[in-house]
Amino acid sequence: MRRIVSVWLIDWPIAVRRRSLERARRPASPPDPALDPANPFALILKTSRGAAVLHALNPAARALGLSRGQGQADARAMVPHLLAQPADPAADARALTSLAEWAERWSPSVSLDLSPDGLEGLFLDVTGAAHLFGGETALLEGMRARLAEAGAPCRLALAPTPGAAWALARYGEGQTPIATEETLRGLLADLPVEALRVDDRTLNAARRFGLRRVGDLHVMPRAGLARRFREVDGVGLVRRLDQALGFVAEALTPLRPAPKYRAWEAWAEPLGDVAGVEARLPGLADRLAAALERDGRGATALTLTGFRTDGGTTRLSVRMGRPGRDVKIWLRLFREAGPGRLDLGFGLDALMLTADAAEPLAARQAVMAGEAEARQGEDLADLVDRLSARLGEDGVLTPAPVDSWIPERAERLVPALGRRPQTASADFGRRPVLLFDPPEPVEAIAELPDHAPARFTWRRVTRRVIRADGPERLSPEWWRPRSDGRRDRTRDYYRVEDEAGARYWMFREGQYGPDWTGPGDPRPAPSWWMHGVLP
Numbered sequence: 001m002r003r004i005v006s007v008w009l010i011d012w013p014i015a016v017r018r019r020s021l022e023r024a025r026r027p028a029s030p031p032d033p034a035l036d037p038a039n040p041f042a043l044i045l046k047t048s049r050g051a052a053v054l055h056a057l058n059p060a061a062r063a064l065g066l067s068r069g070q071g072q073a074d075a076r077a078m079v080p081h082l083l084a085q086p087a088d089p090a091a092d093a094r095a096l097t098s099l100a101e102w103a104e105r106w107s108p109s110v111s112l113d114l115s116p117d118g119l120e121g122l123f124l125d126v127t128g129a130a131h132l133f134g135g136e137t138a139l140l141e142g143m144r145a146r147l148a149e150a151g152a153p154c155r156l157a158l159a160p161t162p163g164a165a166w167a168l169a170r171y172g173e174g175q176t177p178i179a180t181e182e183t184l185r186g187l188l189a190d191l192p193v194e195a196l197r198v199d200d201r202t203l204n205a206a207r208r209f210g211l212r213r214v215g216d217l218h219v220m221p222r223a224g225l226a227r228r229f230r231e232v233d234g235v236g237l238v239r240r241l242d243q244a245l246g247f248v249a250e251a252l253t254p255l256r257p258a259p260k261y262r263a264w265e266a267w268a269e270p271l272g273d274v275a276g277v278e279a280r281l282p283g284l285a286d287r288l289a290a291a292l293e294r295d296g297r298g299a300t301a302l303t304l305t306g307f308r309t310d311g312g313t314t315r316l317s318v319r320m321g322r323p324g325r326d327v328k329i330w331l332r333l334f335r336e337a338g339p340g341r342l343d344l345g346f347g348l349d350a351l352m353l354t355a356d357a358a359e360p361l362a363a364r365q366a367v368m369a370g371e372a373e374a375r376q377g378e379d380l381a382d383l384v385d386r387l388s389a390r391l392g393e394d395g396v397l398t399p400a401p402v403d404s405w406i407p408e409r410a411e412r413l414v415p416a417l418g419r420r421p422q423t424a425s426a427d428f429g430r431r432p433v434l435l436f437d438p439p440e441p442v443e444a445i446a447e448l449p450d451h452a453p454a455r456f457t458w459r460r461v462t463r464r465v466i467r468a469d470g471p472e473r474l475s476p477e478w479w480r481p482r483s484d485g486r487r488d489r490t491r492d493y494y495r496v497e498d499e500a501g502a503r504y505w506m507f508r509e510g511q512y513g514p515d516w517t518g519p520g521d522p523r524p525a526p527s528w529w530m531h532g533v534l535p
Contacts, residue, residue: 001181003130004252005140006113006165007103007122007147008155009096013043013056013087016095019151034083040064043087044072055087096122098312099152100255105266105307105350106133106143108258113166121169123162123252132264136178150311162252163244164188167195167214181246188244189215196240202229206237217241261299261355263287270309270347274339277306277351281339282331284353289325298323298361302330306342307350314343318389321381321417323359329382336389388417405474407531408437430495432505432532439529442506446528449512452494456506458530463498470494471508489526495534503534 009015021032034041038060045055052072054061064079075082100110100122107129113121126139133139140156147154157168159179164187168177171191179187188195191214193206206229211217217225222238229237242248263284271277281304292299303317318333387396398416402409444453452468471492493507510526 001127002125002160003127003136003158004160004162004165005107005124005126005143005156005158006162006169007124007143008166008169009099009120009122009147010153010155011056011058012096012120012152013089013092014041014058015152016092017043017085017088019095020091034085039083040066040079040081041083041085042066042075044084045087045089055089097255099150101313102150102307102311104256104305104313105264105352106139108262108354109252109254111252111254121166123165125252125254126158140177147311149309152311160184161244161246162250163197163240164246166197167191167244171195185218185245189213189218193217193237196237196244198237198240199235202237205229214241214244259354259356261288261291261297261358262352263291263354264350264352266307266350268349270349271351272344272347274342274344277304277339277342277344277348278335280351281334281353282327284351285327285330288353288355289327289330292325292355292358292361296360297358298325299330299355299358300324301356302333303354303356304334304342305352305354306344306348307352308343308345309347309349310345312343312345314345314348316342317356318385319393319417320385323361325361329385333385333389336386338390384416388415393417404477406477407431407474408435408439409477432534435532436530439507439531442528442530444506444508444528446508450492450508452496453506453528456496456528458504463500463502465496466499467497468494469496474507493531504530505532505534506530 018035021035025031025035033039037058040061040063041058042054042061043056044052046052054066054068054070054072054075057066057068061079061082066075066079066082072084075084096112100112103110103122103124107124107126109125111123111125113123126136130136130139133142136158140158144154144156155169155177157165157172157177157179159165159168160181161184164179164184167188168175168179168191171194172187175187175190193211193214193216194203195214198206206212209228211220217237225241226236226238231239239248243250265280265284271280284304288299288302299320300323301317301319303315306314308314316334316337316339318330318337320329320333384396393415396416397413399411400414402412404410440458442453442456442458444456446453450471452470453465455462455464457463471494474491474493476489476491489510491507491509492511493505495503495505497503506528508526508528510524512526
């Protein structure tokens with residue numbers, strides 16, 4: 001049976017603004033009047049037509065008769081001493097996303113509430129997880145207490161469907177917040193029709209027909225309801241009722257993909273230092289490795305998430321080039337990544353280690369003595385993993401081939417994590433390992449039209465060529481302009497050796513035509529360039 005928790009964050013924009021004002025307040029400055037719960041306070045939002053309406057209110061403002069959506073001018077007339085500030089929906093959404101990440105301590109599948117009041121709620125899929133927290137009642141009580149401590153007062157409900165949990169959390173006053181498949185229909189019957197998340201037009205039409213409670217819909221013929229209350233954009237009264245009762249499935253989109261493998265631990269006393277985190281990490285790693293071993297899989301990416309007491313989260317991730325479940329390697333990678341990067345805030349009261357990516361891991365024979373050379377590739381992969389954890393993935397690079405026959409464009413640097421080291425190509429020894437970028441100009445003397453240079457001057461030193469091989473002709477990529485806006489010309493590459501035995505890789509850019517007349521010819525003359533030194 002599916003079990004969904006709906007979290008209604010009462011006055012969430014107000015709570016976010018209060019926390020923002022408290023953080024911005026200087027110790028010696030007087031408190032902002034908006035922080036006093038006895039003062040009526042509201043957040044104002046401009047509509048598309050330019051009208052200012054009340055976006056959120058604190059309990060003191062609601063007690064004076066003000067309501068959400070009311071015009072600011074009308075509210076001022078009713079409550080002249082109303083304190084008001086501009087609303088910031090974007091900041092509220094960011095804060096809700098951060099809270100959703102923090103709520104992953106209870107469930108790996110946390111979704112934002114996408115209903116009309118979507119900035120004030122969360123959905124948590126706790127199917128099969130309630131026993132980890134002492135049962136469903138203890139789970140809800142613990143969630144309510146922890147959210148209140150984090151500055152997010154809320155109302156909660158647990159039901160087999162998201163629609164039923166949403167309705168009970170917002171309209172189920174005086175009722176038990178836990179519904180089962182047997183009690184669901186009866187608990188929903190006493191709720192008002194607006195608990196089904198219908199729009200105002202549908203709600204007003206239902207009231208005209210005398211349908212004020214959900215129980216009034218139970219006895220109505222379903223075909224008649226469908227004809228009178230047609231769906232708009234796929235949402236209607238009958239569909240919402242069926243979703244709440246579980247006759248029609250309602251999908252939830254988690255904030256992040258739920259990891260299949262995770263190990264979790266919480267404590268009554270928060271951890272305030274990195275040493276405490278490092279002391280508990282081996283136990284989490286052992287449990288995660290055992291879960292992977294049962295399924296014959298290995299992790300290629302791990303994330304350590306710390307849940308702070310102030311409602312925030314902090315994360316540290318490592319990746320590996322090949323799947324594995326060796327706890328010693330995991331711990332070493334986290335040490336290289338630096339647990340000091342975790343922002344502990346006022347302390348952590350829970351830690352979670354997840355395998356963000358896992359692959360099948362085939363069993364292999366252990367390496368026997370005298371076969372150390374067989375581990376060279378694995379040792380190199382381990383070294384890349386450690387360096388990437390310490391320096392970041394972009395700090396350890398390896399060349400990767402690119403579809404281009406121009407040498408300086410034939411490869412690019414990419415993160416080395418997860419890539420096999422390249423073996424020597426057929427051109428090894430025929431081309432330099434390192435290229436000059438850009439190629440350096442050379443003054444050369446060569447027999448026309450396409451002979452190798454007999455003498456050349458490079459870096460103010462003149463060298464006489466005693467051996468040469470070539471040319472190797474490379475056609476230009478005519479579709480790709482150079483940085484100076486000109487087009488590349490044909491290149492003729494030569495491998496040459498001077499009297500001292502040094503070997504060079506140089507090319508002539510451009511060709512001498514049969515009608516070339518010499519230095520006075522108006523056409524651009526071919527030029528010589530040094531592109532690298534051969535081994």
